Amino acid sequence: MYVRKHRGWLAPSIKNKIHRHLKTIKDIHKILPVSKIIIETAAFDIQKIKNPDISGTEYQQGEQLNFWNVREYVLFRDDHKCHGKKNCTGTILNVHHIESRKTGGNAPNNLITLCKDCHNAYHDGRLKLDIRRGQSFRDEAFMGIMRWAVYNQLKEIYPNVSMTYGYITKNTRIRNGLENTRCIDARCITGHPMVKSLGYYYNQKAVRRHNRQIHKATINRGGYRKLNQAPKYVFGFQLFDKVLLGDSYGFIFGRRIVEAI
Secondary structure, X not given: OOEEOOOOEEOHHHHHHHHHHHHHHHXXXXXXXXXXXXXXXXXXXXXXXXXXXXXXHHHHOOOOOOOOOXXXXXXXXXXXXXXXXXXXXXXXXXXXXOOOHHHHOOOHHHEEEEEHHHHHHHHOOOOOOOOOOOOOOHHHHHHHHHHHHHHHHHHHHOOOEEEEEHHHXXXXXXXXXXXXXXXXXXXHHHOOOOOOOOOOOOOOOOOOOOOOOOEOOOOOHHHOOOEOOOOOOEOOEOOOOEEEEOOEEEEOOOOOOOOOO
């Protein structure tokens, strides 16, 4: 499922991240007199990250240039050899997903060459692979998609919104001889890097409301799977309630019903 939003299609995972950013800013307005919003973003050159020496027309010549598809490229990259058992000589080759296709997709860094026998042995549980996928650029890609969506939605909600970039923040911090911390970066973004701090800051953590997994993943004997959801209220308390314990306050992060024997 994809959601139409702001002249483009946004995946639910990205839409959720955007919503979290907007909710955080909304919560800040509840406790602070905000008159101006400056949002810091960053632009990532993923091809430059992969190859620092890339330039000119090389940007149009990706790693899969002259290959019919991803499978052909992966087989060539792996020298048409199985990466399963040591010294494996299997000749019928398959392309295996290191992370599941749903999780890691069909990116080359999530694919490895296995012979048919090793591939079947792995999925039957007879072979273990000590292989991790290559470098992932998911966060960088999310930032590239999110930054304009967040910025444009903020402008629709609030009257005074502007954008700055990470390299400007870094330059401001270095010129003023300041430490590299998030609180100091925030002051640099405001344009007042040398302002005196109050000595404390607010910390917000996003937590889930519900556990959407109805059953445990492990299947017990007889094909039975235990429920994975606890009752909403246990002894009158629910998840993330603020409670007084002795002379200090705390939050409920877990619930268990203990039956007396």
